[in-house]
Amino acid sequence: xxxxxxxxPQLTEVExxxxxxxxxxxxxxxxxxxxxxxxRSSTQTEMGDVVSTLEFDVALVVSANKDGDDTLVRAxxxxxxxxxxxxxxxxxxxxxxxxxxxxxxxNGIEVAFNxxxxxxxxxxxxxxxxxxxxxxxxxxxxxxALSTGLSVRMPEQPIKDGESWDAKSKEPDEAIKSAxxxxxxxxxxxxxxxxxIAQLVYAADIESEREQGGAKFMIKMxxxxxxxxxxxxxxxxTIKRTINNELVGQISSLMEIEAEWSKGDKQAVEAAPAATExxxxxxxxxxxxAGMGECADDALPEEAPAEGAPAAEAAPAAEAxx
Numbered sequence: 001x002x003x004x005x006x007x008x009p010q011l012t013e014v015e016x017x018x019x020x021x022x023x024x025x026x027x028x029x030x031x032x033x034x035x036x037x038x039x040r041s042s043t044q045t046e047m048g049d050v051v052s053t054l055e056f057d058v059a060l061v062v063s064a065n066k067d068g069d070d071t072l073v074r075a076x077x078x079x080x081x082x083x084x085x086x087x088x089x090x091x092x093x094x095x096x097x098x099x100x101x102x103x104x105x106x107n108g109i110e111v112a113f114n115x116x117x118x119x120x121x122x123x124x125x126x127x128x129x130x131x132x133x134x135x136x137x138x139x140x141x142x143x144x145a146l147s148t149g150l151s152v153r154m155p156e157q158p159i160k161d162g163e164s165w166d167a168k169s170k171e172p173d174e175a176i177k178s179a180x181x182x183x184x185x186x187x188x189x190x191x192x193x194x195x196x197i198a199q200l201v202y203a204a205d206i207e208s209e210r211e212q213g214g215a216k217f218m219i220k221m222x223x224x225x226x227x228x229x230x231x232x233x234x235x236x237x238t239i240k241r242t243i244n245n246e247l248v249g250q251i252s253s254l255m256e257i258e259a260e261w262s263k264g265d266k267q268a269v270e271a272a273p274a275a276t277e278x279x280x281x282x283x284x285x286x287x288x289x290a291g292m293g294e295c296a297d298d299a300l301p302e303e304a305p306a307e308g309a310p311a312a313e314a315a316p317a318a319e320a321x322x
Contacts, residue, residue: 011189011197020158021188023198024117026234027071029064032264033235035075039145043253048087050095054103054141056080060150064269070114070122075146077109082138096134103138111143119236120169121151149239149259152183152202152227159185167202179206181223188231195232201225218248233263 035058043050057079065072082103084095092099114122124143127136155165167183181204189197202225209218222244228237236259243255 011191014188014190014196016161016185016188017158018160020160020163021185021196021198021231022158023154023200023229023231024234025115025119025154026263027062027073027115027117028266029062029071030267030269031062032267033060033261034058034264035060035150035259035261037145037149037257037259039141039149039258040256041141041253042255044251045087045090047089050084050086050090052082052084052098052141054080054082054138054145056142056145058146061267067114069116070120071116072112073115075111075113077111077142077146078107080104080107080142096132096137098134098138102134106135106138106142109139109142111146113147115151118154118156119152121147145257148241148243148257150236150261152200152225152229152236152239153181154229155183161185161187167204173208175208175210177207177209177218180204181206191237195230195237197237198227198229198231200227200229202227217250220246220248230263235261235263237261 036056037058038053038055040053041051056077058075058077060073060075063072063074080103082098082100084098086092086095111125113124116122124147127139127143129136153167153169155167157165159165162185164182164184166181168179168181181202183200183202186199186201189199191197202223204221204223204225206221206223207218208221209216211217223241225239225241227239229235230237238261239257239259241257243257244252245255246252
């Protein structure tokens, strides 16, 4: 288990360049990152608060697989620690029997998803259907903690000191009725390793309408995020995020995520093999022919068969490799 997320690196203030600073995740194939994530959740119910704490270490590696702007990353989770406190009168079975031993049984689980250079996450895996509900809930919590402890949306253009940008997701979601999300650069510092660390703050306010069991309900969400992002290394050094959720007229919850990351070595990865075409031109006199045959100087162009006469049988085309 890591040492937690309480370390605050000492930084020497440096001036943001006049042209601004460009912030991008380094997704070089084979790049490794090590992380430690902690998520604490508190949900208010009529019977009292349900409080849970989930903490784990992460070994993340960037694959060579790319889909447009998105790159596949694989995260292996170890050292899982989990605890849950339920109000009197709520049996463990109501939360799937989740406990520390069940969580430890998930050590070594791999979570694969897409990440792009701007820090946008896509294709997060869903918990398996039809299995143990407690296991499914824990996998969902691990995935949520991992994504919210890694992903922050970077500005499209270089950003100047004190400047803000629209950090709202551009993915369409009909359930969202209103949404604002803003990121701001609040200075640049240099750590002992010589990395330039951008100090970023985010504020988001989202209202959405959801439906479950035929009933519609409104959710109000407020998110505050503080990030120390290595402009030099292309990764979030620390992320601290607070999420307030209110199910209007019913319950509310508070989620706090803290994460710290370090940049490791690069693995040797194999890129997908490029398609190779096999020579398919068989006429030695064709200008595109690349075979060993010779074109006779006195070769004449083949006459087209007379109307009604059978055409010559075509030679089989060479098979292209896939």
